[in-house]
Amino acid sequence: MRTRQFVITVSVGLVLSTVWAQTGAKPAAGQSLPVPASSASADALLNGGPGAWSQIAVKHVALNRTPPLYDTDEPAPPEIPSLDVRAARSGGKLLFQLSWHDPTRDAVTLAEVPNTPPETRFRKVPTEADDRFFDAAAVMFPEKSDINTIAPSLQMGDAEHPVEIYYWNATRGAMVMQAQGRSTTKRTGKPFPASSSYQNDRWNVIFELPDLAAGTTVAFAVWNGSQKDRDGRKYFSVWQVLE
Amino acid sequence: MSKHQYAMVMDLNKCLGCQTCTIACKKLWTDRDGTGYMYWNNVETRPGLGYPRQWDRIGGGWKDGLLQPSPLPTMDDYGHAWEYNYEQRLYEGKKQPVMPSPEPESGVNWDEDVGSMNEDENYFFYLPRICNHCTHPACLEACPRKAIYKRDEDGIVVIDQERCQGYRYCIKACPYKKIYFNEVTGKSEKCIFCYPRLEKGQVNACAAQCPGRLRFVGILDDPESPVHKLVLVHKIALPLFPEKGTQPNVFYVPPFNPPKRDNYGKSIQEDPRVPLDYLIYLFGPEVKDVIVRLEAELKKTQEGGRSEALQLLIGRDAETRYRVRPQLVQIQL
Ligand code: SF4
Ligand code: SF4
Numbered sequence: 001m002r003t004r005q006f007v008i009t010v011s012v013g014l015v016l017s018t019v020w021a022q023t024g025a026k027p028a029a030g031q032s033l034p035v036p037a038s039s040a041s042a043d044a045l046l047n048g049g050p051g052a053w054s055q056i057a058v059k060h061v062a063l064n065r066t067p068p069l070y071d072t073d074e075p076a077p078p079e080i081p082s083l084d085v086r087a088a089r090s091g092g093k094l095l096f097q098l099s100w101h102d103p104t105r106d107a108v109t110l111a112e113v114p115n116t117p118p119e120t121r122f123r124k125v126p127t128e129a130d131d132r133f134f135d136a137a138a139v140m141f142p143e144k145s146d147i148n149t150i151a152p153s154l155q156m157g158d159a160e161h162p163v164e165i166y167y168w169n170a171t172r173g174a175m176v177m178q179a180q181g182r183s184t185t186k187r188t189g190k191p192f193p194a195s196s197s198y199q200n201d202r203w204n205v206i207f208e209l210p211d212l213a214a215g216t217t218v219a220f221a222v223w224n225g226s227q228k229d230r231d232g233r234k235y236f237s238v239w240q241v242l243e
Numbered sequence: 244m245s246k247h248q249y250a251m252v253m254d255l256n257k258c259l260g261c262q263t264c265t266i267a268c269k270k271l272w273t274d275r276d277g278t279g280y281m282y283w284n285n286v287e288t289r290p291g292l293g294y295p296r297q298w299d300r301i302g303g304g305w306k307d308g309l310l311q312p313s314p315l316p317t318m319d320d321y322g323h324a325w326e327y328n329y330e331q332r333l334y335e336g337k338k339q340p341v342m343p344s345p346e347p348e349s350g351v352n353w354d355e356d357v358g359s360m361n362e363d364e365n366y367f368f369y370l371p372r373i374c375n376h377c378t379h380p381a382c383l384e385a386c387p388r389k390a391i392y393k394r395d396e397d398g399i400v401v402i403d404q405e406r407c408q409g410y411r412y413c414i415k416a417c418p419y420k421k422i423y424f425n426e427v428t429g430k431s432e433k434c435i436f437c438y439p440r441l442e443k444g445q446v447n448a449c450a451a452q453c454p455g456r457l458r459f460v461g462i463l464d465d466p467e468s469p470v471h472k473l474v475l476v477h478k479i480a481l482p483l484f485p486e487k488g489t490q491p492n493v494f495y496v497p498p499f500n501p502p503k504r505d506n507y508g509k510s511i512q513e514d515p516r517v518p519l520d521y522l523i524y525l526f527g528p529e530v531k532d533v534i535v536r537l538e539a540e541l542k543k544t545q546e547g548g549r550s551e552a553l554q555l556l557i558g559r560d561a562e563t564r565y566r567v568r569p570q571l572v573q574i575q576l
C-alpha cells in the first residue's frame with residue numbers, strides 16, 4: 001500500500017512538471033528569443049541577404065522529430081537537429097530568418113496554369129510527378145496573444161486557443177493558415193511576404209509577420225521533402241517566448 | 244455505416260474491352276489541368292499488369308484491423324502522357340513517321356490483350372475498375388485531415404477538396420489504388436460514383452455509355468434493385484480481392500467461359516478456360532460456388548427452363564439494369 005501511494009505521488013509530480021513545461025507559463029531562460037529592433041527596413045530584412053541580418057544574434061533552436069504517426073509510415077531518422085533563428089522588429093513588422101542544414105533541396109517550379117478554362121484548351125497542364133514532397137517551414141503563434149494565458153497546445157493549438165500558422169513551402173509559396181487543434185488546419189487563402197534561398201546545403205528563409213508583442217510564444221517547424229514529410233510528419237520546436 | 248449503399252455489378256462475360264466507359268468518365272470528370280493521367284474508370288486486361296502497374300501487389304487495405312503499408316505508385320507506374328510530332332509531319336514537311344514522345348513505356352492498358360501468354364492456349368478477359376465505395380474504406384481511415392467521407396444517404400465515398408491537403412495517405416491506404424494525386428491543385432481526387440447524375444435520376448456515365456450493357460446499378464439494400472438480386476439473392480457476383488478487408492461495393496460476375504474443348508457434357512470447373520486459381524486469386528475461394536450456381540442456371544435454360552438470374556444478366560433494357568431514381572434514396576427498405 002505504501003509503495004503504491006509513493007508511485008502515485010511521483011507520477012502526479014511528473015505529469016505536473018510536464019504540463020508546466022508545455023504551457024510555457026514560466027519558460028526556461030533558454031526558451032526566450034531576443035527580438036532587437038533593426039535599423040534595416042523590413043524590406044531590406046526580407047530581401048537583404050546576410051548583410052541586413054549580420055548584426056542580429058543567432059538563436060539555435062533544438063528541433064524534435066515527431067514520433068511515428070502511423071504504423072504504415074516508413075521510418076525517418078532525425079536528420080535536421082536544429083534551426084538557426086534570428087528575429088527582428090522593423091517598421092511595425094516582425095521578421096524571422098530561419099536557416100537550417102538540409103542536403104537535399106526538395107523544390108520544383110510547377111508549370112504555370114493558364115488563365116483560361118481547361119475545357120477551352122487542347123493541352124492541359126500535366127501532373128509531372130505524384131510521389132514527391134517539398135521542403136517547408138512554418139512559424140506558429142497563438143491567435144489571441146494574451147501573454148498571461150497559458151500557451152496553446154503545440155499540436156496546432158486547441159479549441160480555446162486557436163493558432164495562426166505562417167507556412168512557407170519551397171514549391172507552393174507562402175500562405176497563412178489557421179488551426180484549432182490537430183487536423184483542423186485550414187488555408188485562409190492569404191499569402192504573406194517571404195523570401196528564400198538555398199546555398200551550401202542550407203535553406204535560408206525569411207518570414208515577415210505582423211508585429212507580435214513581447215511575451216508572445218512562437219514555435220517553429222521544418223518539413224524535409226526527401227523524408228516524405230507532410231502533415232504532422234515533420235521537425236518541430238517547443239514554444240519560444242519573444243523578448 | 245451509411246444508411247443506404249449504392250452498388251455496381253459488372254458482368255465480366257460481357258465486357259468488350261472497348262474503353263467507352265473509360266472515355267465517358269474521362270471526358271466528364273478528368274478533363275482538367277493535372278488530371279491527364281487519371282482514369283477514375285479504367286479497363287485492364289487480365290492477367291496483366293493493370294493500372295497503375297502491379298497495383299494488386301503494392302499494398303494497402305486492412306489486415307487484422309490494421310492498415311497495411313504501401314508505397315506510392317510513381318508516374319512511371321501510371322505511364323507518362325505522350326504527344327505525337329504531327330506538326331513536323333503535317334506542316335513542316337519533314338518526312339518523319341508520326342512518333343510519340345516521350346517514348347511510351349507504360350500506360351493505362353499497356354499490356355492490352357496480351358493475356359496469360361500461355362503456350363498452349365492464351366486466355367484473357369477485361370476487368371473494368373472504378374472506386375469500390377467500400378463499406379470499410381481504408382482511404383477514409385488513413386486521412387489525417389478527415390477530408391474523405393462516406394455519404395450517409397448513399398454510401399458514396401468522396402474527398403472534400405477544401406479540406407484535402409494532398410498528403411496522399413489515402414493513396415497509400417487504398418488497396419485498389421483508386422485515388423489519384425493532382426499535382427497542379429495539390430489535392431487528391433477520386434471517382435464520385437457520378438453522384439450528381441444519380442441525384443438527377445441518371446445512371447453513372449460509365450454504365451450509361453457501356454455498349455456491352457454489363458453494368459448494373461442500384462441500392463444494395465433495395466430488394467427491387469438488380470444489384471440486390473445479383474449479389475444477395477442469386478449470389479453470383481463477388482467483390483475483387485475481398486481479403487483486402489475494405490468490403491467493396493462493386494461486384495463482378497466472374498468470367499464464365501465455356502470449357503476449352505467443345506465438350507458439352509463437361510463442367511467448366513473440369514476444363515476451365517481461365518484457370519480457377521487465377522479466379523480465386525481475384526475473387527476469393529467463393530468464386531467456385533458462384534461458378535457452380537451459374538452452371539446450374541445455364542443447365543436450367545439448356546433444358547428448356549427459365550433462369551431469372553440469366554434473364555437479369557442479359558439486361559435487355561435500362562429498367563432492368565438500373566434502379567437509380569432519386570426517390571429511391573428515400574424509400575423505406
Ligand atoms: S476503393 Fe479505395 S478509394 Fe475507393 S472507397 Fe475503397 S479504399 Fe477508398
Ligand atoms: S464500356 Fe462496357 S464493354 Fe466497353 S470496356 Fe467499358 S465496361 Fe467493357
